[in-house]
Amino acid sequence: MNVFFHLPSETGAQPLQIEVNRLVIAGWTGRDAHAIEHHIGELEAIGVPRPSAVPLFYRVASNQLTQADSVQVVGDGTSGEVEPFLFFHGGEFFVSIASDHTDRPLETHSVALSKQICPKPVARHAWRLAEVLNHWDTLVLRSWIEEDGESRLYQEGTLAALRPPADLLARFSAAGNPPPAEGFAMACGTVGAIGGIRPSASFRMELFDPRLGRSIVHAYRCQALPVIA
Structure with missing residues (x-):
């Protein structure tokens, strides 16, 4: 799946294209056992069984990646989660944000x-x-959803709550996975939902860097398709 990014530079935005051929969703990536338990509890509250281990690494088809402003989902029971998005290209890692949108x-x-x-x-x-x-832990994840016609803060926390990239990638390799190569991408976990996990017709997300005074933002809307029995 081809995805396109703009990188900041002194001469303006520099385009970058990458063909993602291996997409991984990392789950249960918190550093704090109490925070992990909180997120597990959020999911248990809506009937999701406890994970067999933490962290876990889920493979997802790379063609599920999209940079569109609107997505189609089946039914009205899906919701997003903002996550740091690491990808490997040209011999180095880059970071953006993605939504682990889930049914x-x-x-x-x-x-x-x-x-x-x-x-x-x-x-x-x-x-x-x-x-x-060098200042990874200070980066801030945020997301907003639409409720009652208003934008509401849905998630907020620093990346200090999540395992840093080197630790997460080491655990990924220790689980028997091949090392990252060109086209590898990983969504690296999320922070808890304020007020509990719930669906929304729109989702807006941000990664804020207070040290360098910049943000990566993205927003999308969901079109719910009918569930036909």
Whole structure:
């Protein structure tokens, strides 16, 4: 799946194209056991069974990636989660953001299928990982949903809550996976939902860098297709 990014540079946005051929969704990536338990509890509240181990690494078809402003989903029970999005290109890692959009009713039967069935929106801008690695923990993840016609803060937290890239990639390799190569991409986990996980017709997400005073943002709307029995 080809995705296109703009990288900041002194001469303006620099275009970058990558063909993602291996997409991984990392789950349960928190550093704090209590925070992980909180997120597991959020999902248990909507019927999702506890994971067999933490973290877990789910393979998802790369053609599920999209940079569109609108996505189609089946039914009205899906929701997004903002996550750091690492990808490997030209011998180095870059970071952007993606939404691990998930079918919540299906998640009660199979987490892997619930992730596979939904598109994975990704932003159109990225940064070199080397530019933010030294202050990675200060980066802020946020998302907003639409409720009662208003935009409401849905998620907010720093990346200090999640395992850093090197740790996460080491655990990925230790689980028997081949090392990252050209076209590898990973969504790296999320922070808890404020007020609990719930669906929304729109989702807006941000990765904010307070040190360098910049953000990566993306928003999309969901079109719910009818569930035909």
